[in-house]
Amino acid sequence: MGDITLLDGGMGQELIARSGDAPTPLWATQVMIDHPGLVSQVHADYFAAGATVATVNSYAIHHDRLEKFGKDHLFAGLHAQALAEAEAARTAHGRGRIAGSLGPLGASYRADVLPEHRQAVALYREVAGILAPRVDLLLAETVASIGHARAVLEGAAGAGLPVWLSVTVDDEDGARLRSGEAVADLGPVAAEGGASAILANCSAPEAMADALRAFSGFGLPFGAYANGFQQITKDFLKDSPTVDVLHARPEMTPALYADFALGWVDMGATIVGGCCETTPAHIAEIARRLKAAGHRIV
DSSP states (O other): OOEEEEOOOOSHHHHHHHHOOOOOTTHHHHHHHHSTTHHHHHHHHHHHHTOSEEEOSOTTOOHHHHHTTTOGGGHHHHHHHHHHHHHHHHHHHTOOEEEEEEOOSSSTTOGGGOOOHHHHHHHHHHHHHHHGGGOSEEEEEEEOSHHHHHHHHHHHGGGOSOEEEEEOBOSSOTTBBTTSOBGGGHHHHHHHHTOSEEEEESSOGGGHHHHHHHHTTSSSOEEEEEOOBSOOOGGGGSSSOOGGGSOBOTTOOHHHHHHHHHHHHHTTOOEEEEOTTOOHHHHHHHHHHHHHTTOEEO
16 A cells, blocks of 8 residues: 545635635635635645645636736735635644645636747746745646646746646546647656646546556656536636536535545555545545555655
8 A cells, every 4th residue: 555645625616615605707716805714714624634735726816817807916915815825724734735726827628728838938937936935846737738738847847846737638538638639748748847746637537547547657656636527518618707607516426536536546646636526525535545445645
């Protein structure tokens, strides 16, 4: 049995559920503005469930998101708040690591809205520079294309921290990125870009096995954290979407999700967790099952 890093679960959907607010295109960022301290409560619940990594709620704090709503002046302050809320939860828990989230530029799942390479690198470098002094690692999330992977790895390279590259794959063919490019083609990109681990996130649990089979040849620690959506709808791929056009899978219980996660571990994954529509209950069940199987959560 091995050592397994247990990530936290979904943040944005959990914030929407707990706040009771209607979703906006600013999503988890708007909830953090309107309900200070709620993010820290969610982090605390994930730590209590057994997670060993808290992912900073910085996923969508990008200039392109904020400028649309006249809030770009809050850019630095929102990052500071997101970091402080993660730090408060870790301090209260007494242990754990913090991952600085580098979310996609433009929109999730869409390779077509990535800025040109130099601009994307500069934008990622800015965010990585803000996060790096206060986190243990950088987590590049929901990377939808090979070009996206190159840009975020280059932007994060100067931060002096491990960078975990996490890609989003086709829900029906996990061997392909959302762009349609082959996951297997990420190997040289991850190596050249200095990635410390390779993951898949925010895709259907059923798609992850194909991605993991490709990852297993990269020579890096690998893993997965899937979402609990029924599907990524066309309405969500429009400009400035809201998450209420996505629907949770009612059958994706903690027990069923843990079945998937333990299957990934059986394939060699050493990093698992949850993405959108997974909750502290899902993470607690994974923790319970990992321990019962003789794994050590680190």
